[in-house]
Amino acid sequence: MAKLTKKDVLHVAELSNLTLSDAEIKKFTPQLDKIIDFVAKLSEVDTEGVAPTSQTTGLTNVTREDVVISENGLNQDEALSGTDGHNGYFKVPAILSKRT
């Protein structure tokens, strides 16, 4: 496997919505490279024709009745209790900027 570069680290940081300092980039690049190199040893295992396992319960399509149980939900004040909020809404960062 090719060596993990600073460019790769910046790419995954962007995918992860993380902002890294220069010191972090310097520290994480060799660490992540070493870990990726280690887990890559799975390529030795013959998995021809093997189905992947994503969960171990064997359960499928567990559903509940489509009814509202109000005590299981949060009211507006409860939902907003973790933020400052604004007129009963969540405040989100702007995604549009002024046309320049």
Place this chain on the structure above:
Amino acid sequence: MNTPLTIKETQDGLKSKKFSAVELVDTYLAQIKKYNSDYNVFLTVTEEEAYKKAKELDKVGLYTSPLSGVVTAYKDIFMTKDVRTTAGSKILDSYIPQYSATTVRKINNAGGIMIGKVNCDAFAHGASGENSDFGPTKNPWNSEYVPGGSSSGSAASVSSNMSLVSLGSDTGGSTRQPANFCNLVGLKPTYGAISRYGVIAMSSSLDTVGTFTHTVDDMEIMYDVLRGEDGFDGNVKNFNNVEIKKKLKLGIAKEYFNEGLNPEVEKMIDEVKKIYEKIGVEVVEISLPHTKYMVPVYYIIQPAEVSSNLGRFDGIRYGNDRASFGEEAKRRIMLGSYVLSAGYYDAYYEKAMKVRTKIIEDYTNAFSEVDGIISPVSPTPGFKIGENANDPLKMYLEDVYTTSANIAGIPSLAVPSSFSKNGLPMGFQVMGPRFSEHQLFNLGKLYHKEIDYKPKVAI
């Protein structure tokens, strides 16, 4: 008063009026006040709630519920209504949940008393407790050593008499390894046995709710309270208890004994084998051929799921923004994003899910021959704070014996056995087929009866 170390002692004392529930709370709080600053166990002490519950119990005065008077500490990833829940992370340093986890609710309804919320590796990422954004917890048996992790405070709390029992989580060993380092019984249940509703998610196909107790009897009581469907975790199913067999056969995998295993731990496992043979349990060598791929499979699937679960922390609805993530969380999120990203998904994530299938087949084959598998929990009898801190891969290799039960979705009971020559606790784990918890309790009790095991606290 001598603090009781079992649920039965607690309830006998309450029923015979030797002490009241309020006096019990006094005792645990005094211990917390005396030692918490030395060992950094509790992040939040719920003194007021504990006294309120104790007074209610004393007012009725019957103590007949399964957990009446059982003082419980919760790893700080369990949501507790109106009580700060941090996940050991600065992102949630002032987060107050609006509801409680199913397991917290069940323990409260069964008469348990919440004494507080305990430290852990942030978001349960770690094997030492050192990744907590609130500083490392120290091992009550030797404060130079880690208590294990990620449920570091849960183990330290019970082993230092700050609570009788505690809840933790086990995604790759985070309950069994600290139990092993702190002389406690620890259970990683079958995936889908206990609801995870209200437990801050780390890796959804691996996460389980773990429990810490001093004895296997107590573990069985806790498990019977905690298990079963709640209508909120779709992975949970009700099941019938397995029949407890009279004639038992255990296996030990030859792959466990490699150069990474500390000789003292190896010798201890051999002694455990002899104890079982002495009481008429047959112990045979088995093979789990994919043992060496456990850690690589785990460190692909787990970070992949971590990167998804930690995506929700955006600082919009609750908590601080993503800049507040600690180093280990950032490493795991990035590893996860990498193994899931275009061009690498097939080689890493898809591949790991296929090897997972092969690992499950190994266990299915093994359990067609044996009722349980004995294994070390940790390759060493513990390590010092700082020893593995600068080498994440070295820390990940601490999980070599524990991740398999999570990958395969099977239960595993960590059982304390003895002490190393340096005075550190040691123990083994016994794994069984899905939903065979009661058989594992039986095996643990048989072993402890034979060695005349007596629970002990460190301080």
